[in-house]
Amino acid sequence: MSPEAEPIEIRAQGLGKAFGQHWVLRGVDLQIARAELVAIVGMSGSGKTVLLDLLTGLLEVSEGRVLIADHAEAGSPLVELSELDEQDLDALRMHWAIVFQHNALFSATVRENCALWLRENARMSEKEIDKRVRWALKAAALDVDSVIDKHRDALSGGMAKRVAVARAIAMDPAIIFYDEPTTGLDPIVAGEIHGLIWDTHNLARADGTRRTSVLVTHDKDLLRRLRPRVIMLHKGGVCYDGPYDEFGKDGCGIAGEYLSAMPVLHARNPG
Ligand SMILES: Nc1ncnc2c1ncn2[C@@H]1O[C@H](COP(=O)(O)OP(=O)(O)O)[C@@H](O)[C@H]1O
Ligand SMILES: [Mg+2]
Structure with a gap:
């Protein structure tokens, strides 16, 4: 890690989730550093919401582990979610905010x-x-x-x-998670929400540290405008993880297929 690199906020190792015999996710490895803006994409039913729920401790993992920075401690050490009791988990959650798909107001x-x-x-x-x-x-x-x-x-x-x-x-969170923040909104309002996500990501925190934003989306205009790091889920695993500008160019066949269903994105990536 270079000296100027931001500390790790989230690390998933060999993460898997099964419901009964049905493995939704298997062998998911990912690492998200402070200040990153990350979009988790994939076909409907590919496990995006399940992944978000595993990372936020709303679901228990079936295998592997999730490590998260504990902002209540000096130096924000990584702690393993499954080893925390309810009280510790609540303390950890003080530093995150989740914007649910249906808002949960x-x-x-x-x-x-x-x-x-x-x-x-x-x-x-x-x-x-x-x-x-x-x-x-x-x-x-x-x-x-x-x-x-x-x-x-x-x-x-x-x-x-x-x-x-x-x-x-209002919570001044270190990490903000969004599940499908623009689904169901008309394109103009969705465009305003893209701007809001961007501004919120860049809004200074009270302690001067940068905010991390993780969002689940299949909004192609959001990807095009915010150009986040993209993590694509397919067949229970990560099939692409990298910058938006390289998305669909790295031989992950399914990403190309996904993009061809996304005309605006595809137009940006001829060949
Ligand atoms: N609580 C649950 N019980 C059983 N199956 C579930 C549960 N939650 C999600 N699934 C299954 O996991 C898969 C991925 O779901 P989800 O993460 O919601 O997909 P998406 O990528 O559309 O957000 C789907 O096949 C879904 O039926
Ligand atoms: Mg979902």
């Missing part, structure tokens, strides 16, 4: 949605929480005064996604 106002985690975890006064919530909504490019007292059910799809991202930003 609870039935209350925008303010309550953004404040709840802070109230339960951040030892902040109500005044400080209010300030933080407003700052996060603004960072998510929302008009704070017009949106803060709206009920979840009054939000459009794009606004609900912004609120879900604002809630994540």
Whole structure:
């Protein structure tokens, strides 16, 4: 590792997951460093969400292991997820935020949605929480005064996604995970969310360290615009792992097939 290299945030080794006899993932190795923007792609049913759930400890691994940087400790040492009890896992999760595919906002106002985690975890006064919530909504490019007292059910799809991202930003996470952040949004709103993901990735953290973003997506425009590192899953394993600009050029046959189903991307990669 060169001296200027960023520390490792996530390392999966020989990772596998079976449901009954059905192995969804097998032998997955990957490593994600701090400050990386990584997109996990693959056909529907290829195990993208399962991988995200394994990396975040929402699912138990069947084989292999997941190591994650523990930001509660000095130097953020890597710890093995399966060796943590619920309490340690909760402490670890303090430093991550997950933006779920369907946002997982609870039935209350925008303010309550953004404040709840802070109230339960951040030892902040109500005044400080209010300030933080407003700052996060603004960072998510929302008009704070017009949106803060709206009920979840009054939000459009794009606004609900912004609120879900604002809630994540309010936590100032070291790692932010997104599952299909633009699925179901119209192309214009999806384009705005691409910008929001980019801005959130680059938003300075309170301690001055860089944020890591991991997203599951099959949005070709997102890949084209954000040019992330791409990890492609196929037949239970990683069939491509590298820069977006090389994606589909390295002999991973399935990546070519995947790209040909993605006309915009393909147009960028003739031959
Ligand atoms: N809880 C579960 N029980 C059984 N099978 C599951 C479960 N979750 C996911 N699967 C299976 O794992 C495979 C990958 O699912 P998923 O990760 O959701 O795919 P995607 O890449 O579309 O996100 C699918 O075949 C799915 O049926
Ligand atoms: Mg999925």
